[in-house]
Amino acid sequence: MKRYWLTAALLLVLAGVYSAAFQVPERHSAVVTRFGRPLRQVNESGLHWKLPAPVERATIIDGRIRLLRPPGLELLTADKRNIVAEIFIVYRIVDAVLFLTGAGSDEVAEAHLVDLSLAQLGAAIGQQDFSSLLGQEGQVQVIEQILDKMTVTVAERARAQMGIEIMRIGFRRLIFPPQNVASVIKRMKAERDKIARRYRSQGKQKAMEIAAEAEKEKGQILAAAKEASLKIRAQADAESARIYSQSYARDPELFRFLKTLETSEMVLKKKATVVIPYSSKFLDPLLRGGD
Known part of the structure; x- marks a missing residue:
């Protein structure tokens, strides 16, 4: 009987020790709660101690960088045309206590992040014309402005409400709805x-x-x-x-003689037959030269 009680006591002690110890992995943190209320946050990795359950419990929080890819959402532009936006969110938990009290779980936190992001995105898309989002001119600048504004707003709320740091929000795709592709291509x-x-x-x-x-x-x-x-x-x-x-x-005589020769050359160069009276002054230089 005594051995039974000793064994039971030993098992109870071991159970208490096991319940009081908890391990924090690398790049994780733990929140120790007492009767459900946060007591302290442990950021150092390794073995740590607390009071045995159910007095105190340790919740391990993953502090690594995470990538969230919500499904695409069909949105309406300012000129009443539909587009499908698919985004991604890069985040990490930086305040484990606030995360535990504000969200409580990864699923709730990610659902809230998606709701915040898509609400901001829908409001921003609704202020832009279709051509500014999927046209040639100004597309990159407009999209960057939308993402910058959305990231700032979502980051502020996520940090204040859930202890989450938003590292980046971007577009995976910004496309036409499948049923509108043909008409959009024709219009473009x-x-x-x-x-x-x-x-x-x-x-x-x-x-x-x-x-x-x-x-x-x-x-x-x-x-x-x-x-x-x-x-x-x-x-x-x-x-x-x-x-x-x-x-x-x-020398008038010499001048007239040279002009006559020049005129003769011009006339005879054409190989024409010219009839000149003997009394013509045109022949004077020639006749005089023959004397």
Whole structure:
């Protein structure tokens, strides 16, 4: 009988020791509660002690970085068009006591994070037109602004309510609803065709302006060249007349003789038959030269 009680006492002591000890893994923390009320937070890894249950209990909290990927949600833009947004949330628990009292479990905390994030996202998407989110112009800038604003708001609330640090929120995908893909593609093609026509029209107008300007410059250049040519010709004619006048003044007979030879050369160069009366002065230099 005595051995029975000794064995029972030993087992009770062992059970108490086992119940009083708890192990904290690396990058985890523990919250020790007494009758359900948080008593202290243990952040150091290793073996720790508390009062045996049910007086005190230790709840292990995972402090590692986690990735949450909620399912996609269909949202409405400012111009009443639907898009499907899929986001991801990177977070970690930094206040184990607040996490335990504010959420109580990973499932509750993650559900609350998803609700907070999607509510902020829906409000932000509802203020933007479809083209600013999935169009070519300004898309990246608008999306970054949405994510920055959403991250700040969700991070503040998650930290204050559940002791969670939001490290990043981003888009996994931002796409059309499956039932709207065909109509959206058709509409986008029409928009691109419209833009292409506008660019072609602008290009054609620019080409016409360039051609008109080139034609104008061409006319100005030709007019300037013609004017310069006329001036040069007038100067040459004046110089020629001056030289002729000087030559005539020095020796009129020689001048007439040279002009006659020049005229004869011009006429005979064409291989034409010319009938000249004997009395013509045109023959005087030739006849005189023969005497």
